[in-house]
Amino acid sequence: MNNTAPAKALILAGYGLNCEEETLHAFEHVGLQGEIRHLNDLIENPKELQDAQVLAIPGGFSYGDDTGSGNAFAQKMKLALWDHLQKFVARDTLTIGICNGCQILSNLGLVPGFEGKYGVRSIAVTHNLSARYQCRWIDLKVQAPSPWLNGIDRMHIPVAHGEGRFMMDEETLEKLQNNRQIAATYIAPDGTAADGEFPYNPNGAYGDIAGITDDTGRVLAIMPHPERGMFTWQRDDYMELKDKAQREGQTLEEDSDGMAIFSNAAKYFK
């Protein structure tokens, strides 16, 4: 990598994606150069992917989740950008899909991409077992080696989705486990496995899975939102933390758990 210019992150937007601004802020905060790109502009000029090191598909509600969350957006990407996407992930780049982005990556088959074979849909991210949107803070245990997750053990960040339930057949689940492609799982606050129990596992995902990677670890599809838990003031327990810090004469860290994911991207290209 060129050491002088910061790596460039493209953050997709359009058709109901809605977390592009805060995701951009996360990348800029850790020193990457970031740009929001409408899907149609990228389709118009797909060569832009050649100059980017990071592709982020942020959260949102593309096409209103109609015909299945992330499905229609993925269909459009596949039709118009597939070759470019394959070339992009084949290079030494990083790709992240958060929430709706995670659903899109799964529908595109950029995860799990067993044996480097992209394009196969073998994971469904579908309706929560509660059949209801869930916006709540959860705890995660990192399970897989991935440039995105280096040095992270646990994370306290929120989920916000109606369709976040990872499902797959047994064979696929076994492969994910054996290949260490399960990025993170939901846990109870005491650190034990959520074991499907609501609300620790907020959607009934098989194996408590909150995110998966491709087999290189460079493509991460994750349902929880690191960018909504990147600063301490965003946390659900911020009021308690700041009160405690004040009583003890301490200063709170500005960054919180979610920022580590973005910092890892910056470190990867240093």
Added chain:
Amino acid sequence: MTHRIEILAHDEDGRAKALEHALKGKGKNVEVRVADVYTSDNEKAASPEFVISLTNPVSQKANAKLEDFDWALEIGFLPGVTDNIGHTASELLQLAGASNDNECYSSRLYLLKGELTKQDIEELSEQISNKLIQRISIKSKQEFDADGGMDVVVPRVLLDNLGAKADEVDLNVTDSELEVISQKGIANADGTHRGPLGMSLLYMQAVQEHFKKEGRNPTDLELETIAQTWSEHCKHTIFASPIDDVAEGLYKGYIKRATKEIRAKKGENDICVSVFSDNAGAIIFDENYLITDKVETHNSPSALDPFGGAITGIVGVNRDCIGFGQGAKPIINRYGFCLADPSTSPEYYRDKALTNPILPPATIMRGVVEGVEAGGNQSGIPTPQGFVNFDPRFVGKPLVFVGTIGLIPRQIKGKDSHVKCANPGDVIVVAGGRVGRDGIHGATFSSVALDEGSPATAVQIGDPITQKKMSDAIIKEMRDSGLYSAITDNGAGGLSSSVGEMAEGSGGFHVELEKVPLKYPGMAPWEIWISESQERMTMAVPPENVKRVIKHLASRGVEATAIGTYTDTGRAHITWDSETIMDMSMDFLHDGNPETPLTTTFTRGGDKEPELAEPENYNETLLQMMSRLNICSKEFISTQYDHNVQGTACLGPLQGKGRVYAETSITRPVFSSPKGVVLSQGLFPRYSDIDTGAMAAAGVDLAVRNAIAAGADLNQLALLDNFCWCSSDEAERLGQLKRAVEAIYEIAVKYETPFISGKDSMFNDFKGFDKDGNEVKISAPPTLLASSIGVIPHVEKAISLTPKAVGDCVFLLGETKDELGASEYYDQLDILGQNVPETNAHENLRLYKLYGRASRDQLIASAYALNFGGLGAALAKKAIASQMGMDIDLSALNLRADKALFSESTGRILVTVAPQNKEKFLKNFKGYEHIYEIGFIAKTEKLNVKNTLDIEVSKLDEAYKATLKDY
């Protein structure tokens, strides 16, 4: 040929499981499977590409043989109802090679297996659908097999009035005939009527007079336009009319005057930037940004179709934000529901034949909650702020409040961003969704059931994604290039209102109505002009920018069309294929409505103040109070509303480990600024039973007090007023209104918190029949919702309601009086009483100023502004939030324990203070007499009030959360 594609979900589908669970709750063991169905007669619909694009191979099967079920239940939309899933499928069909005008319709098929009768299925279908907008088809397995599956239905709108023109309406008629035209609508050739215009005879006569002078009759379009423009909904005639000796009317005489006086008094420290003149009000956020706020109601539509009413409400008020100034970015949503008890099912009917029942309260609650969820979540706008209030009288007409806060740079391209004006010569460009018959005469619902084939016009469903695409393209991409001179939204009255209002800037307009893109052919010109089809913005675009604007929107998947020009001719001019169908003076259209002076009477309500025996078991009493609908947790709403999208949530709707449903939220909308937006509200509908003045003052006080308690700066706090009244044609109701308005004038001026925006809904009455066919009228209690919007200088100084540490001191600030009239405690005992809480703004202000200093100095660990259920509920909520015990002694209040615990006196804040801050805290309040140190946070698991109650926090927690836990 029509193609029907059935995509069957796997057995473990979350939607199926949830339905199974609900049926199990009713004692029925049923296996459910769900299939998503797509119907289209486009030839490409049978192509494998299309079918594959609709099917997730892991969790779904396309066109599988459907077997192993006892009943099939299909729910689809009626013709003309917004079908968002169908729209997306249609886009996928386009990707598969179909043309962009292909039609695709969605429906959902449930396959049920278990011991069920046809009646069970019919009952189920009624619970999960709405016959106003949806069709239901039920088949037993035998019927299903015999017919070879479900029927193929294409819900296309077919209108038979192709080639429609504008009709002349003969106004040379008697007064009684004028009244018929107003009440039933303009007559069609076949003798039917087009639906009410809703104008008084006085107004009809003014129109008659005007056209007599013009020497001609109006066209149907002209008459419909006048009716829209002069409607209560648009003109707010009750607030504008002279009332008793107040010649200026209530709005100018009190509400606007309050703001004017406050702004003058604050001088250089005035926070207001745009008040009452635009789609939203705006105050200063910091040196770079303004924040805007607007709260709307959507009551009538929500009574009929709760989901549709609420979603249209929330995406509609989002457009008020997008349509503020040059366009503000929606950053926070508010909601508020006034409902009847969902565990009851009162039997009332809209018609005398008792065939058209009102919706059960639980159905309305589920529907309105879901409507705001779908609209807010899909739009990517956090919804952390809201409330639910319950009263049996909201049964026929629920109140549904929706609001949106916006953020906009103070300057755009060197100009003030809140200023907009359409210039003569600017092109009228309409962007967003197409026009259908949606919401024509939306305000005046007919109770006639809609039959198959007729478009469902009265009820609308929002399409948040179409709006999101438009909003992003305008606010995030186009706005800062200054491509348009003005922008506004299409709400009530549709184009007639948006174009009409913007043309007041330029001084006239010319619209070529045939250019407006339609959802389906065959609409009459007047329908196009007043249709309330959603998701549209109207812009004034200088001619040289028109191409660029339309092209940019197209690149974002948004249709935009030039439909005419703003002029300075003073005329409202419309042509239809070059023929003039409207040509009226702008002056008459906007100011031609005659004044209607109002007179009022006022009688204070309430009963005698009762003499009650003291409760024998206060533990039980407090548990009962905590489980009351107006006090208990509404967590199920907060967790399904995305309240942290945009990454800006700082203090959310659920506070503390114990997740108490809070009244105040704090949002940090600009990452580079430490400032926060503080939002809250207050309303006390039941207080109106005694005194609407007390009701209104208490609402404003609570809205202010909640915000101050959380750390908002009193000097940077503004208010919004939403009046939801009833029977506003009665002198007594108008008297109650006047009293409420006087009260909020006084309190706002005292607090120096200006009103920046407001709205009213004056006829919240249900008129119908009880189960014996007797006529009934159920009026919603006169209600003022006061909403507050303020700024906290640094979110680090935010104060949550949750106590933080054992050993902290508990203080009650403010005076507790014997004020239990219309309280939750009295209502629990079925008593109204007389001593309704009176608000002493002068006293309260003293406290709020002192409190403000203490919060700036960070001396307060937690704070809660007392409201429903008084001190008792406040103590319990603090204990639940922190999951810590408290030792409390209330003897210093000098009141009997039940009065001390449950009086709802306004102006009070319950705080906890760290021991090391206690001395400074006391010094801060030196000389203030109503400060009571009442105990401390204890290392126990109980809330103890000396000589009164001693109860486990876990029991309080359970009572607080049990009431609504199954929703």
